[in-house]
Amino acid sequence: MxxxxxxxxxxxxxxxxxxxxxxxxxxxxxxxxxxxxxxxxxxxxxxxxxxxxxxxxxxxxxxxxxxxxxxxxxxxxxxxWNQLDPDVLRWRLEAADIDRYLAKLFQLRTAVEPAAAALAALHAGDDDIARIRAGCDGMDAATTNEAFVAADIAFHQSIYFATRNEFFWPIAQMFEITLRQSFTIAAPGSHRPRALIEHRAVLDAIAAGDAEAARQATVVLLKHSADDLVRIRGREFETPARKR
Incomplete structure (x- = not known):
């Protein structure tokens, strides 16, 4: 056993x-x-x-x-179980069917991340915006997939922290484990230039204090991120329907 x-x-x-x-x-x-x-x-x-x-x-x-x-x-x-505990997250990832895991992750991000970006636009200070910008700049300057993934994770974490709402922070903290898998799959793709533009759009909206623009830019970013993974993995990411 x-x-x-x-x-x-x-x-x-x-x-x-x-x-x-x-x-x-x-x-x-x-x-x-x-x-x-x-x-x-x-x-x-x-x-x-x-x-x-x-x-x-x-x-x-x-x-x-x-x-x-x-x-x-x-x-x-x-x-x-404490599903946000780093060890529990890691054990789940090790045991998971990766496509079902990615589907659930995108369900969470689609539900929460646009709202986080909107709150960040309303509450982010100069330091918060600087950290989000550093994530974008790091993605742009990355010469390896590993560096790109690290910067991408930092970008999204910084948005959640910039909400100034501590109930969003555990989601950001778990991204170090949960996002690494999906970002590593997608990092080598030819979509990277477009992804950088879309990340900049989220950054610019937050920096401008435009909550609705930040929300919509995040919706677009997540939709295209999911599409990229579908194309790379060659299958749709769907969780099983509830049995009736």
Missing amino acids: FQSSTALRRNVHSQVADRVGASIVRGDIGVGETLPPEMQICAMMDVSRTVVREAMRTLIGKGLIESRPKSGTRVRPPEQ
């Missing part, structure tokens, strides 16, 4: 939490199922009870498991 390893990281409990957490997110241990007893995990991973207990506390904090007297440690439903 848990993959063994001979080389543990210095922070051993983090590695145990990583293995168990990834197993849960992959579905190796189903919702409501009980984890192996503490001593069994110790033997499987060649670690102490103290390490296992610390790892379990970490996973409890992320919402993946709950521990109750006499009933053991059970897996909680995904709705109760």
